[in-house]
Amino acid sequence: MRRRTFLTYSLAMLGTTGLVGCGFRLRGLDGDIAGLDRLAFDAADSDLSDVVRDELEGAGTLIDDKAPLRLNLGPETLNQSVLTFGSAGSREIELTLTAPFSVQQTANDAYLMNQEQLEVTTTYSVTDDNLLAQDDLRAEATERLRRDAARQLLDRLRSLADD
DSSP states (O other): OHHHHHHHHHHHHHHHHHHHHTTOOOTTSSSOOTTOSEEEEEEOSSHHHHHHHHHHHHTTOEEOTTSSEEEEEOOOEEEEEEOSOOSSSEEEEEEEEEEEEEEEETTTOOEEEEEEEEEEEEEEEEETTOTTHHHHHHHHHHHHHHHHHHHHHHHHHHHHHHO
16 A cells, blocks of 8 residues: 555656646746735744745735734644554554634724634654654654645635635
């Protein structure tokens, strides 16, 4: 099963790399968020909010408290589940990040998106042979989840700008 999964991911990566190399881009997935050149951002100081802020600014959105729309980002929650059990060998661990968010107009506090939820999941393998690497693997998976959640949030904001 793992070989089939590896082959599938390898082929997908080769196809994606080939398309990027020839200059192909999916419309709307790069560049600024149309219609959202300014956005107020209200979030607790956290690693997720830092990643979201960086992604917004990287997409060309100016973070400004006087913007017509405000993005409210709640605290992230990480849940871990062990997918494989056994007394020895490797274990697959699923890590899920969830975070609530909403978008409202700053003029009248009307919600355009209310009580929405970001949810992203990844898996990583750990072995009993290298216990010291487990913390590093979890940290890498958590960072990957934060980036994926920020991209998911930008995609949802793009759909809001298209309306």
